[in-house]
Amino acid sequence: MSPVKSPARPKKPARPVKSRNSAAGFKVVNHNVEKVDGICLATGVAQFVDDRKFPGLLFIKFLYSPHAHARITKIDTTHAEQLKGVRCILHYGNVPRVLHTTAGQGYPEPSPYDAAMFDSKVRYVGDRVAAVAAETSDIAEEACRLIKVEYDVLPAVFDPEEAIKAGAPVIHDEPDLRGAHDAKRNMAAHVGIEVGSVEKGLAKADHRFEDRYELGYAQHCPIEPHVCITYLDDRDRLVIRTSTQVPFHARRICAQVLQIPEGQIRVIKPRIGGGFGAKQEVFLEYVAGLVTLRTRRPAKIEQTRAEEFYASRTRHPHIVNMRIGVKKNGMIETLDMKALSNTGAYGTHSLTVVCNCGSKALPLYNKAKNVGFIGEAAYTNLPVGGAYRGYGGTQGFYALESMMDDIAEKLGMDPLALRRKNHIRLGESSPVFAALGEGKEGYDQAMASCKLSECIDIGEKEINWAVERKNHGRGPVKTGVGCAILMQGSGIPGIDMGGATVKLNEDGSFNLLVGATDLGTGSDTVLAQIAAEALAVPVGKILIYSSDTDFTPFDVGAYASSTTYISGGAVKKAAENVRRQILSVAAEILSEKADNLACSDGHVVSKKTKKKISYRNISLRSLYSRNQFQIEATESHVSYVSPPPFAAHFAKVAVDTETGLVKLLKYVMTVDCGVAIHPKLAEGQAEGAAMNGISYALTEEFIFNARGAMVNASFLDYKLFSTRDLPEMKTILVPSYEPNGPFGAKSIAEININGPAPAIGNAIKNACGVRLRSIPYTPEKVLKAIRRQSAPAAA
Amino acid sequence: MKLNVAINGEAKEFDIHPKDMLLDVLRDDGYTGVKRGCSTGDCGACAIILDGKAVNSCILFAAQAEGGKITTVEGIGNPKVPSPVQREMTDAGGIQCGFCVPGIVVSATALIDENPEPTEDEIREALDGNLCRCTGYVKQIEAITLAVKETRKTRGARLGVA
Numbered sequence: 024m025s026p027v028k029s030p031a032r033p034k035k036p037a038r039p040v041k042s043r044n045s046a047a048g049f050k051v052v053n054h055n056v057e058k059v060d061g062i063c064l065a066t067g068v069a070q071f072v073d074d075r076k077f078p079g080l081l082f083i084k085f086l087y088s089p090h091a092h093a094r095i096t097k098i099d100t101t102h103a104e105q106l107k108g109v110r111c112i113l114h115y116g117n118v119p120r121v122l123h124t125t126a127g128q129g130y131p132e133p134s135p136y137d138a139a140m141f142d143s144k145v146r147y148v149g150d151r152v153a154a155v156a157a158e159t160s161d162i163a164e165e166a167c168r169l170i171k172v173e174y175d176v177l178p179a180v181f182d183p184e185e186a187i188k189a190g191a192p193v194i195h196d197e198p199d200l201r202g203a204h205d206a207k208r209n210m211a212a213h214v215g216i217e218v219g220s221v222e223k224g225l226a227k228a229d230h231r232f233e234d235r236y237e238l239g240y241a242q243h244c245p246i247e248p249h250v251c252i253t254y255l256d257d258r259d260r261l262v263i264r265t266s267t268q269v270p271f272h273a274r275r276i277c278a279q280v281l282q283i284p285e286g287q288i289r290v291i292k293p294r295i296g297g298g299f300g301a302k303q304e305v306f307l308e309y310v311a312g313l314v315t316l317r318t319r320r321p322a323k324i325e326q327t328r329a330e331e332f333y334a335s336r337t338r339h340p341h342i343v344n345m346r347i348g349v350k351k352n353g354m355i356e357t358l359d360m361k362a363l364s365n366t367g368a369y370g371t372h373s374l375t376v377v378c379n380c381g382s383k384a385l386p387l388y389n390k391a392k393n394v395g396f397i398g399e400a401a402y403t404n405l406p407v408g409g410a411y412r413g414y415g416g417t418q419g420f421y422a423l424e425s426m427m428d429d430i431a432e433k434l435g436m437d438p439l440a441l442r443r444k445n446h447i448r449l450g451e452s453s454p455v456f457a458a459l460g461e462g463k464e465g466y467d468q469a470m471a472s473c474k475l476s477e478c479i480d481i482g483e484k485e486i487n488w489a490v491e492r493k494n495h496g497r498g499p500v501k502t503g504v505g506c507a508i509l510m511q512g513s514g515i516p517g518i519d520m521g522g523a524t525v526k527l528n529e530d531g532s533f534n535l536l537v538g539a540t541d542l543g544t545g546s547d548t549v550l551a552q553i554a555a556e557a558l559a560v561p562v563g564k565i566l567i568y569s570s571d572t573d574f575t576p577f578d579v580g581a582y583a584s585s586t587t588y589i590s591g592g593a594v595k596k597a598a599e600n601v602r603r604q605i606l607s608v609a610a611e612i613l614s615e616k617a618d619n620l621a622c623s624d625g626h627v628v629s630k631k632t633k634k635k636i637s638y639r640n641i642s643l644r645s646l647y648s649r650n651q652f653q654i655e656a657t658e659s660h661v662s663y664v665s666p667p668p669f670a671a672h673f674a675k676v677a678v679d680t681e682t683g684l685v686k687l688l689k690y691v692m693t694v695d696c697g698v699a700i701h702p703k704l705a706e707g708q709a710e711g712a713a714m715n716g717i718s719y720a721l722t723e724e725f726i727f728n729a730r731g732a733m734v735n736a737s738f739l740d741y742k743l744f745s746t747r748d749l750p751e752m753k754t755i756l757v758p759s760y761e762p763n764g765p766f767g768a769k770s771i772a773e774i775n776i777n778g779p780a781p782a783i784g785n786a787i788k789n790a791c792g793v794r795l796r797s798i799p800y801t802p803e804k805v806l807k808a809i810r811r812q813s814a815p816a817a818a
Numbered sequence: 819m820k821l822n823v824a825i826n827g828e829a830k831e832f833d834i835h836p837k838d839m840l841l842d843v844l845r846d847d848g849y850t851g852v853k854r855g856c857s858t859g860d861c862g863a864c865a866i867i868l869d870g871k872a873v874n875s876c877i878l879f880a881a882q883a884e885g886g887k888i889t890t891v892e893g894i895g896n897p898k899v900p901s902p903v904q905r906e907m908t909d910a911g912g913i914q915c916g917f918c919v920p921g922i923v924v925s926a927t928a929l930i931d932e933n934p935e936p937t938e939d940e941i942r943e944a945l946d947g948n949l950c951r952c953t954g955y956v957k958q959i960e961a962i963t964l965a966v967k968e969t970r971k972t973r974g975a976r977l978g979v980a
């Protein structure tokens with residue numbers, strides 16, 4: 024199936040292209056202002072979901088399936104109900120069956136409707152069987168143990184390649200399933216494109232490369248687990264206070280599953296303790312909501328760390344088969360990628376993540392005339408995939424950038440030279456942009472900003488490439504360096520929309536209301552800076568309030584690296600609109616033309632007479648005395664391009680060839696994110712993403728037993744990097760100016776999680792000559808590869 | 819059973835169950851700056867200072883704190899008067915979502931109290947039990963290094979030797 028058509032882009036460009044091309048002269052933007060919520064977080068007064076008390080709160084616990092695949096034949100809650108303190112038990116027999124997707128995407132969602140709140144079939148170890156609400160969490164847990172469930176155990180399938188073969192157990196056989204590509208073959212999603220001719224291209228190439236790369240399960244591990252509290256307000260509306268990245272999608276999905284209108288639900292997002300995609304999923308809120316609707320009591324679900332691992336959402340494991348055809352001179356002519364994603368038991372984000380595996384990575388080498396991509400997502404009886412920072416890009420760049428080094432080696436070229444020869448540049452496009460978007464066709468775009476060459480140059484020096492490439496040290500510990508180059512996007516073109524409201528107060532301060540969701544990314548600060556710059560006030564004059572579905576305009580939420588670019592675009596428009604209103608009131612007062620007036624430091628100044636009037640006086644007049652009105656504006660923003668940020672990553676490793684232990688010594692990132700609205704926060708985004716990617720490349724993995732149960736669901740057994748593992752890390756922002764972004768900005772949230780796996784893999788290859796094509800690079804794997812390499816070749 | 823402790827300098831008495839964990843008792847009493855990230859002693863979000871040592875309150879029975887002096891993040895500073903660690907965490911970019919931050923502030927404060935001139939290695943060592951998924955630690959270590967300098971200055975000023 025080829026991707027479905029995207030709606031046509033409007034004729035007029037969405038935004039006029041500004042002539043400005045640098046951050047010079049900005050007063051607030053591109054400055055490290057104080058993070059608006061910094062001190063309240065540092066002192067512990069910031070309110071997260073669970074930091075408020077709710078009298079009469081019920082605690083909800085889940086009973087999970089011990090089987091990877093089974094039909095529930097009987098469920099008996101008699102004993103559980105008799106336990107003192109139990110208030111409500113939910114299971115498939117007593118809740119409405121509404122198939123939906125928990126994906127937390129825009130409407131209509133590109134993910135299949137294959138999940139019910141509770142189902143009579145369980146599809147992985149950790150699938151939900153029942154929920155109990157009780158006066159304490161101990162009672163709720165105890166009651167879960169008292170529920171008697173009889174199962175008809177079915178054969179399970181854990182390997183995605185097996186799952187899509189004929190004869191495999193069918194995981195989704197429900198007749199009301201919608202939107203899966205071919206459920207009988209366990210195929211949740213399928214997409215394919217071809218530009219030119221891949222087979223002809225490969226046949227003609229001077230050199231052909233083909234390999235298979237594997238990336239496994241990983242969990243986002245926000246330090247705050249998923250938590251939500253629901254209650255009824257005075258008017259009997261359901262209020263959902265939740266750790267979500269997508270308040271508005273959460274409201275819509277809860278309305279859908281609970282079968283009540285959106286207007287009967289209010290979603291509040293307080294401070295959020297990280298998400299990285301995990302909190303884009305809406306799978307707890309409606310359960311708590313139903314308990315509240317049934318008991319009329321506040322109810323809370325707080326996942327344990329173990330639940331976060333096995334019963335929440337994960338990165339989609341991928342098997343990526345990559346083929347590249349090159350000319351002798353190093354020109355890449357043909358790129359072909361076939362990705363098989365394991366979406367686990369449910370297909371959330373299955374189509375779009377696998378699409379992005381190709382659509383984010385393949386445009387990087389845009390000189391290729393032949394480009395093929397097939398993406399498939401298989402259902403298996405394992406934990407459920409979901410959105411995870413990098414979103415397919417992590418998987419795609421792993422294959423592409425690992426293979427680039429093998430090509431360079433074969434051609435006797437420097438890996439950087441090979442990349443320089445082929446990478447996309449300013450003003451250029453790639454046929455992939457139009458052919459492949461997120462789950463459908465994309466939009467063509469030419470690079471309006473691109474400092475990738477500079478990123479490579481600067482990183483090359485910083486890592487001391489020429490010397491370190493050749494210097495491997497003596498003795499059993501070998502050092503080496505490797506590189507990977509990357510691009511991502513800024514929001515989903517033609518889909519993502521953000522709204523913002525700005526209004527002026529008497530004291531010359533402004534309320535900025537945004538649906539955009541700061542989940543720790545710093546977007547409240549960044550958006551306040553954009554408003555402050557446009558209104559010519561210090562950032563302290565901007566009172567930002569984010570994401571409450573009753574009070575703020577709509578925003579799709581925090582995902583797809585969209586907030587700075589898309590929501591920031593809306594904030595800029597709204598602030599500029601308010602600025603025009605301020606100028607016109609000032610024009611009345613000063614009896615001058617608005618064109619002759621300028622905004623400066625909270626005042627309007629006449630360019631001619633130099634007369635000044637403060638925002639305070641303008642506000643007082645417009646609110647209280649003449650031609651009264653509230654100076655305010657709400658604006659929305661959509662973009663039909665998704666300007667990619669670019670980055671070059673360099674890793675220096677030491678490989679102990681006797682133990683297989685890989686130690687990361689130094690990590691350098693050079694990043695073009697346009698104008699960094701807040702350089703320090705931007706660096707922080709890069710460092711956090713890279714650290715997560717490093718940990719994924721070296722240690723993080725899900726270990727399953729033969730029954731498909733994860734056996735290492737704790738921070739003790741699932742190793743996240745900590746301060747002691749931190750390498751010397753250097754982040755260099757390489758400024759460009761993106762004319763489509765607010766004040767020249769592009770995204771930075773995701774791109775840098777994609778570099779470590781290939782860059783470290785390439786460094787290992789450089790250090791000791793072994794090529795690993797699956798992560799994590801555990802000592803066991805590395806040692807095996809070293810042994811295999813040094814063993815005399817079999818006859 | 820009864821529990822008597824001093825929290826942030828204030829004497830408190832609680833009615834507790836022998837099974838109650840210290841984290842729950844603290845949060846229930848409004849010290850919600852103390853966070854829960856795992857309940858298994860592996861993330862450091864629930865760190866407090868108990869009798870001069872940073873400990874994870876999620877794996878301590880409340881009863882074990884009997885007679886102890888507890889400092890939570892709330893007792894280290896407040897938005898009007900943040901401590902040098904809290905100030906530098908904010909200014910140096912050590913905070914993203916901030917969920918790990920109370921624990922990090924506590925660990926760093928306990929470190930500096932005990933060892934006013936820690937090396938970078940000692941800072942890394944002290945923070946090893948505090949997981950942060952957002953920042954990659956780079957700016958948090960910078961922040962604490964700056965806070966050490968800041969603390970030295972104020973201490974010097976107090977002694978009249980700055």
Ligand code: FES
Pocket residue numbers: 853854855856857858859860861862863864865874875876877
């Ligand atoms: S909550 Fe105590 S260490 Fe994680």
Ligand code: FES
Pocket residue numbers: 246296297543912913914915916917918919949950951952953
């Ligand atoms: S700032 Fe989010 S976990 Fe540390």
